[in-house]
Amino acid sequence: MEGQKKILFVINPISGGKKKTAFNKKVLEVLDLSKFHPTFQQTTHPNHAYELGKKAVEAGYDAVVAVGGDGTINELGSALVGSGIPLGIIPEGSGNGLALYLGIPMNEASAINRLNRFETVEVDCGYINDKPFFNIAGLGFDATVSDRFANDTIRGPIGYLRSVVNVISKYKPSKYILTIDGKTYEREAFMISVANSPQYGNNAYIAPNASVSDGILDVCIVHKFPLYILPMMVFRLFNRSADQSEYVEIIPGKEIHIQRVEEGPIHVDGEPISLSGDLKITVKPKSLKIIC
Structure with missing residues (x-):
């Protein structure tokens, strides 16, 4: 129909451990088909969402929608950044950190219905050695957990918790030298998270004051702490007070x-990647549009 916006839905069939066999039908029921013409593609291999996103840009789609978690959002966002084509999100991941922060409904039908408004916000994009991220990138403990989780057969929050338990008893802090906006810091850290948005997902806030639209990244350094403090550290994540812990240092930059x-694992929006040597991290303000 003339005047319809072309939307590509990119579906990650394994994200969050949720079946999505009825997703296409739900879209046809909820999406305003007088305004939008939907097309559907399923990912079949790593980086496939990125490839589909790039093709969508070339084909002149009006929007591309990630049906998955933060990893799927990362691949599609990386393809769309700087293009002016907005990214929609149907949260179907294990954590859904960026979607929760942006107030996108966790209910599938509600999230699809939100697309009908077609209202967008511009968000910043972080880069770690030229690899884009939109939520959080990190190294140390959480990256080691992400690496373990990626190779686990159990998805969803239960699988993630199992990975945490398996890693934490054997994990040792590492030494880092950080230079943030020209100032140097030497730290022994349990982990370092570079946050564009405040939370990992599941409402666990590592950087409560972070914003995706302020042109600044929050470097969250979690210092070595005694294991008996762990329950309190976890509690602080969920009551948004991690920045008040004596073991957490947050430096904006x-x-x-x-x-x-x-050297060790690094995660980008929850997905483990391999990067050797020193890490250079920058931010490109308001470089991706997201429908929310």
């Missing part, structure tokens, strides 16, 4: 350089 004494 735009240009961040991290030297590692030992």
